[in-house]
Amino acid sequence: MNQPLPLLIAGGGIGGLAAAYVLARDGHYVTVLEQSAAFGEIGAGIQLGPNIFRMFEYLGLTEAVNQVAFFPPGLGMNDVRTGEKVIRVPLGETALAAYGYPYGVIYRADLHQVFLDACKAMPNVNLRTASKVESFDQDAQGVRVHLAGGDVLAGSALIGADGLWSRIREAVVGDGKPRISGHIAYRAVLKRDQVPAHLWSDDVLLWGGEKTHLVHYPLRRGELFNLVAVFHSDKYDEGWNTFGDTAELNERFAQAVPQVRELLGKIETWKMWVLCDREPVKNWSDRRVTLLGDAAHPMLQYLAQGAGQAIEDAVVLGAALRSTAGDVAQALQKYQQARYLRTGRVQLTARFYGDIYHASGVQRELRNQLFQSGKESAGFAGLKWMYDGIDPANLFH
Numbered sequence: 499m500n501q502p503l504p505l506l507i508a509g510g511g512i513g514g515l516a517a518a519y520v521l522a523r524d525g526h527y528v529t530v531l532e533q534s535a536a537f538g539e540i541g542a543g544i545q546l547g548p549n550i551f552r553m554f555e556y557l558g559l560t561e562a563v564n565q566v567a568f569f570p571p572g573l574g575m576n577d578v579r580t581g582e583k584v585i586r587v588p589l590g591e592t593a594l595a596a597y598g599y600p601y602g603v604i605y606r607a608d609l610h611q612v613f614l615d616a617c618k619a620m621p622n623v624n625l626r627t628a629s630k631v632e633s634f635d636q637d638a639q640g641v642r643v644h645l646a647g648g649d650v651l652a653g654s655a656l657i658g659a660d661g662l663w664s665r666i667r668e669a670v671v672g673d674g675k676p677r678i679s680g681h682i683a684y685r686a687v688l689k690r691d692q693v694p695a696h697l698w699s700d701d702v703l704l705w706g707g708e709k710t711h712l713v714h715y716p717l718r719r720g721e722l723f724n725l726v727a728v729f730h731s732d733k734y735d736e737g738w739n740t741f742g743d744t745a746e747l748n749e750r751f752a753q754a755v756p757q758v759r760e761l762l763g764k765i766e767t768w769k770m771w772v773l774c775d776r777e778p779v780k781n782w783s784d785r786r787v788t789l790l791g792d793a794a795h796p797m798l799q800y801l802a803q804g805a806g807q808a809i810e811d812a813v814v815l816g817a818a819l820r821s822t823a824g825d826v827a828q829a830l831q832k833y834q835q836a837r838y839l840r841t842g843r844v845q846l847t848a849r850f851y852g853d854i855y856h857a858s859g860v861q862r863e864l865r866n867q868l869f870q871s872g873k874e875s876a877g878f879a880g881l882k883w884m885y886d887g888i889d890p891a892n893l894f895h
């Protein structure tokens with residue numbers, strides 16, 4: 499630790515809170531500015547690859563996460579029309595042996611709460627709600643953040659962890675609106691007793707079909723069951739929390755095997771997500787201002803890494819600040835340099851995996867043949883670069 503700095507973070511999602519915790523552990527005085535009236539997350543699941551459990555260990559949060567996570571025994575893909583198995587990758591001991599860390603799934607609200615509790619336990623974290631960042635300005639001495647309502651806060655740096663529609667990004671990168679992928683996701687969470695035994699699966703199970711897929715897995719120690727149905731659509735509402743059209747969903751899955759249709763029939767109300775990403779960039783730091791998480795590198799969810807990459811960002815940002823003896827601008831450049839190729843690779847590979855899941859015709863046959871002919875772990879091996887993750891003990895040495 500060189501010098502404790504006053505740091506401002508716009509956004510109190512998983513990325514913003516992870517950054518606050520990491521930076522506070524290094525002794526910085528951190529203020530988190532969240533626009534909502536309360537800190538919280540929407541109800542849905544998140545998959546956590548071994549690279550993220552590596553971060554939890556480094557941050558001393560493994561036990562807190564393990565108490566609320568679920569550890570599926572496998573990661574499977576079935577063909578949604580025929581029901582045939584395309585691939586199943588064993589997790590558990592296999593993931594541990596391959597990567598040194600497990601593969602888990604967690605309720606978003608529970609992961610967010612882990613970071614919120616960790617921040618609340620730090621006397622040098624100031625958590626502010628109803629604090630919408632409108633704009634900022636900066637000079638050689640520091641940065642000033644202007645909130646809706648008129649408050650102005652000063653700090654040594656501003657970290658824009660304000661998500662997909664980031665205002666801070668608008669000012670720093672200025673690349674317009676996110677790219678609408680044309681894919682939308684419907685999500686729902688059921689209680690365990692709402693899912694009949696023959697429809698329950700402990701695995702993370704993906705049913706892939708032409709321009710559609712359904713993925714489901716248990717959450718919260720197995721007390722809940724998470725479902726996300728994705729399909730191509732030109733109908734969309736901007737945002738993360740509007741109601742989905744059940745009739746359209748059922749139409750998209752009309753050709754699915756009975757098991758899938760029965761499962762979908764258990765859900766009365768879906769919430770809808772418009773899936774967006776951006777082209778990778780490498781100019782997300784400007785002097786005393788930087789971006790983190792979805793604000794920096796929003797990605798499609800097909801590799802289940804967005805929140806994980808935000809947590810990795812936080813760890814690398816902390817190390818960058820430690821390595822530059824109080825030179826904030828240099829630290830933010832180092833952080834960006836260390837992150838942009840890895841996160842860009844996840845962004846681009848995620849698009850490719852979307853194509854694999856939604857394949858039809860020859861592409862589908864080829865996928866099934868390749869996956870079925872390989873060793874069970876083949877599907878995992880191609881993602882070793884991602885799941886091996888970063889080594890937090892060896893950053894900037």
Ligand SMILES: Cc1cc2nc3c(=O)[nH]c(=O)nc-3n(C[C@H](O)[C@H](O)[C@H](O)COP(=O)(O)OP(=O)(O)OC[C@H]3O[C@@H](n4cnc5c(N)ncnc54)[C@H](O)[C@@H]3O)c2cc1C
Binds near residue numbers: 534726799805808
């Ligand atoms: C369908 C789907 C499935 C996914 N599955 C996975 C998965 O399995 N694994 C995984 O790791 N990731 C997954 N993700 C990605 C993950 O959800 C995101 O990458 C992650 O939540 C990003 O966190 P964040 O903190 O960067 O942004 P956000 O969660 O968007 O948080 C941004 C915060 O900033 C606040 N804010 C916005 N503007 C302002 C402002 N002007 N002033 C103050 N506050 C502001 C917002 O209210 C919000 O609280 C999935 C995403 C989708 C859509």
